[in-house]
Amino acid sequence: MNDVIGELTPPQRLMLTPGPSCMDPRVYRALAAPLVGHVDPWFTEMMSDVQILLRRVFQTKNRITFPISASGSGGIEAAVMNPLEAGEECIVCVNGAFSERMAIIAERIPAKVTRVEAPLGRTVDPQDVLRAGKGRKIKFVGLAHGETSTGVVQRIDDYRKVADELGALLVVDTVATLAGIPLDVDGQRIDICFSGTQKAISAPPGMAPITVNARVEELMRARKEPVRSWYFDLTPTMSYWGQERTYHHTPPISLIYALREALRLVLEEGLDARCERHARNQQAMIAGLEAMGVMPLVSNPADRLVTVTAVKIPEGIDDGKVRQQLLNEFNIEISGGFGALKGKIWRVGLMGYSSQKGNVLLFLAALEKTLLDQGLRVSAGAGVAAAIHSYQQATQPAVAGAKK
Numbered sequence: 001m002n003d004v005i006g007e008l009t010p011p012q013r014l015m016l017t018p019g020p021s022c023m024d025p026r027v028y029r030a031l032a033a034p035l036v037g038h039v040d041p042w043f044t045e046m047m048s049d050v051q052i053l054l055r056r057v058f059q060t061k062n063r064i065t066f067p068i069s070a071s072g073s074g075g076i077e078a079a080v081m082n083p084l085e086a087g088e089e090c091i092v093c094v095n096g097a098f099s100e101r102m103a104i105i106a107e108r109i110p111a112k113v114t115r116v117e118a119p120l121g122r123t124v125d126p127q128d129v130l131r132a133g134k135g136r137k138i139k140f141v142g143l144a145h146g147e148t149s150t151g152v153v154q155r156i157d158d159y160r161k162v163a164d165e166l167g168a169l170l171v172v173d174t175v176a177t178l179a180g181i182p183l184d185v186d187g188q189r190i191d192i193c194f195s196g197t198q199k200a201i202s203a204p205p206g207m208a209p210i211t212v213n214a215r216v217e218e219l220m221r222a223r224k225e226p227v228r229s230w231y232f233d234l235t236p237t238m239s240y241w242g243q244e245r246t247y248h249h250t251p252p253i254s255l256i257y258a259l260r261e262a263l264r265l266v267l268e269e270g271l272d273a274r275c276e277r278h279a280r281n282q283q284a285m286i287a288g289l290e291a292m293g294v295m296p297l298v299s300n301p302a303d304r305l306v307t308v309t310a311v312k313i314p315e316g317i318d319d320g321k322v323r324q325q326l327l328n329e330f331n332i333e334i335s336g337g338f339g340a341l342k343g344k345i346w347r348v349g350l351m352g353y354s355s356q357k358g359n360v361l362l363f364l365a366a367l368e369k370t371l372l373d374q375g376l377r378v379s380a381g382a383g384v385a386a387a388i389h390s391y392q393q394a395t396q397p398a399v400a401g402a403k404k
């Protein structure tokens with residue numbers, strides 16, 4: 001008996017954060033499956049299943065498609081370091097902390113990085129990108145599809161057009177969007193696209209699915225210098241995930257099991273239905289929050305990231321106290337703001353398994369009680385009532401162009 005450290009008993013939380021999201025019981029069961037070796041023929045066979053599933057979710061035929069053994073930030077690292085060589089130029093659309101991270105990583109190569117910025121809560125103007133890059137040799141234009149720090153979504157097609165005019169690659173961070181918002185890697189001609197597993201995919205954190213097209217493969221072969229990171233060099237990793245299955249590093253086997261099951265769940269539901277569910281639940285939640293006087297940070301509804309909603313903390317309300325009460329009294333976790341937005345906004349994630357009607361209604365009721373306890377004058381029940389009304393009104397598809 002170990003009388004120093006007790007048995008591990010985590011609380012049962014409802015994670016309504018920008019990740020990790022809650023997981024389906026099937027994903028927990030996959031995590032507990034017996035471990036095998038990473039070059040065991042059974043495992044190397046199973047790796048192909050994961051790649052097939054990932055290609056379907058990314059909507060791509062790219063050969064190089066696999067989960068990197070690292071969190072979403074490792075995805076940024078790989079996406080930036082593989083195409084870009086020291087001294088080359090890139091443009092990063094910076095509208096928050098995660099797109100800024102992409103710029104910082106590129107600077108460490110060191111590359112010449114031009115940031116094209118937008119105020120917090122807004123999208124970057126593609127014309128600004130074009131003006132910044134005109135007449136220069138730009139290797140890639142990088143952006144966050146969903147900028148989780150501010151709850152903003154950007155229209156990939158607009159940046160693809162600009163990247164084409166500049167003769168540049170398009171690198172897109174879909175950590176917060178893959179499997180929650182429509183994305184079509186081949187159709188939208190994204191050259192390098194990466195994601196994370198703990199957001200709308202609802203698998204454990206610790207992997208970064210990535211996909212890279214033939215044009216990038218070509219560039220990688222033509223590099224003058226090796227990639228400056230051994231671990232994130234995609235070429236040897238791809239020998240492990242490719243035909244050869246040559247050892248590079250030991251992958252997180254149990255996490256790969258879990259990812260396989262989470263991806264199966266995504267495809268069982270269907271991408272269109274899944275995106276529709278995410279949009280519908282966010283619509284109802286925003287209706288409820290607005291009814292309580294908690295307003296979205298992003299003023300243009302079309303720019304709101306469906307998976308993560310940023311809302312302004314009402315005047316006189318203490319950020320920390322509210323989040324603490326939600327956690328202690330209701331086991332609900334939401335997030336605060338980053339940097340300049342710290343203490344000013346809450347970020348509420350409705351991602352993957354967390355995006356459920358019941359969770360929306362529970363959260364609104366819990367927040368209402370909390371805000372009343374903290375002295376805000378809201379009329380009890382207004383938030384829940386508005387959300388119910390939103391669900392009842394919902395006859396049109398919430399996602400533009402979604403199939404019925």
Ligand SMILES: *Cc1c(COP(=O)(O)O)cnc(C)c1O
Nearest residue numbers: 071072073098146148175176196
């Ligand atoms: C969460 C997130 C990341 C970072 O992922 P980690 O798993 O925390 O490293 C990167 N980009 C975006 C858009 C994110 O939402």
